[in-house]
Amino acid sequence: xxxxxxxxxxxxxxxxxxxxxxxxxxxxxxxxxxxxxxxxxxxxxxxxxxxxxxxxxxxxxxxxxxxxxxxxxxxxxxxxxxxxxxxxxxxxxxxxxxxxxxxxxxxxxxxxxxxxxxxxxxxxxxxxxxxxxxxxxxxxxxxxxxxxxxxxxxxxxxxxxxxxxxxxxxxxxxxxxxxxxxxxxxxxxxxxxxxxxxxxxxxxxx
Numbered sequence: 001x002x003x004x005x006x007x008x009x010x011x012x013x014x015x016x017x018x019x020x021x022x023x024x025x026x027x028x029x030x031x032x033x034x035x036x037x038x039x040x041x042x043x044x045x046x047x048x049x050x051x052x053x054x055x056x057x058x059x060x061x062x063x064x065x066x067x068x069x070x071x072x073x074x075x076x077x078x079x080x081x082x083x084x085x086x087x088x089x090x091x092x093x094x095x096x097x098x099x100x101x102x103x104x105x106x107x108x109x110x111x112x113x114x115x116x117x118x119x120x121x122x123x124x125x126x127x128x129x130x131x132x133x134x135x136x137x138x139x140x141x142x143x144x145x146x147x148x149x150x151x152x153x154x155x156x157x158x159x160x161x162x163x164x165x166x167x168x169x170x171x172x173x174x175x176x177x178x179x180x181x182x183x184x185x186x187x188x189x190x191x192x193x194x195x196x197x198x199x200x201x202x203x204x205x206x
Contacts, residue, residue: 001025001073003065005056005115006083008035010185011135015080020047025073029054029065030083048073056083056111066118079119081112082135084153090146101149108153109160116164120173129172134161136179154179 002019006012008030019026020042026049028035039051050072054061069076085107087100116132123130137154139147157177165175182188182199191199200206 001027001069001075002078002080003027003029003069003076003115003119004080004082005029005054005065005111006135007080008032008038011180011183012080012082013038015082016049017042019078020045020049024078025049027052027065027069027072029056031055056115057106059114062111062114062118065115066122070122076119076122076130078131078133079115080133080135081115082133083111084108084135084137086147086150088147088149091148092146093148096148104149105153108150109156112157113160116160116175120164120168123173124171129174132161132164132173132175134175134177136161136177138179138181140177140179 002024004012004016004019004026007016007026007028009032012028012030016026016028016038026042026047028039028049029052031054033053035053036051039049042049050068052065052068054065056062066076085104087104088096089100091100112134116134119130119132134157136157137150139151140154140158143151158179161175161177168175181203188196188199
C-alpha cells in the first residue's frame with residue numbers, strides 16, 4: 001500500500017502507474033483533481049488506486065491522508081513524498097519575496113517532514129517495517145543561479161533523509177531519497193525554450 005504525494009502529474013504520476021503495474025495499492029495524493037482522472041484510468045485497467053485531494057502544507061490533511069489510506073486499503077507500507085514546487089522564478093535572494101521563499105520551504109521541506117513523521121509514527125505504533133522515499137533533486141547536491149528557495153529546500157531533503165534513515169534503521173524503517181536531474185514535467189511548463197535548451201546542455205545524456 002503506497003502513498004504518493006504530487007501523484008497527479010510528472011514524476012508522481014509515472015510512479016503511481018509503475019507501482020500499480022507491480023500490483024501495489026496506490027493512493028494518489030494531490031491538490032489537483034486530475035489525480036482523480038489518473039486513478040479512474042488506472043482502476044479501469046484493473047488496478048487498485050484511490051485519489052485523495054490534499055494541500056500538503058496542512059498537517060491535519062496529512063494525517064487525514066494516512067487515515068484514508070488505512071481505511072481504504074487496510075494498511076500503509078510505502079510513502080513517496082514527491083510533491084514539490086519551484087517559486088524562485090530565476091530571481092536571486094534580494095529579489096525574492098518572502099512569500100515565495102515561505103511557500104517553497106513549506107511545500108518542499110516542511111510537508112515532507114510532516115508526512116515522513118506521521119508515517120513513522122504509524123509504523124512504530126504497529127511495530128512494523130515501512131519505507132519512505134523522499135524526492136530530492138540534483139539541487140540537493142549542487143546549486144545554480146536563481147533557485148535560492150528550491151535549492152535550500154532540496155538540500156535540506158538530503159540531510160533530513162539521511163538523519164531519518166539513521167534514526168529508524170534499527171526499527172526496520174528504510175528512508176531514502178531520489179535526486180533527479182531536470183525532467184520534462186509540468187514543473188517546467190513556464191520555462192522558455194531558451195531555458196530548456198540550456199538545461200538540456202547541463203545533462204551529459206542530453
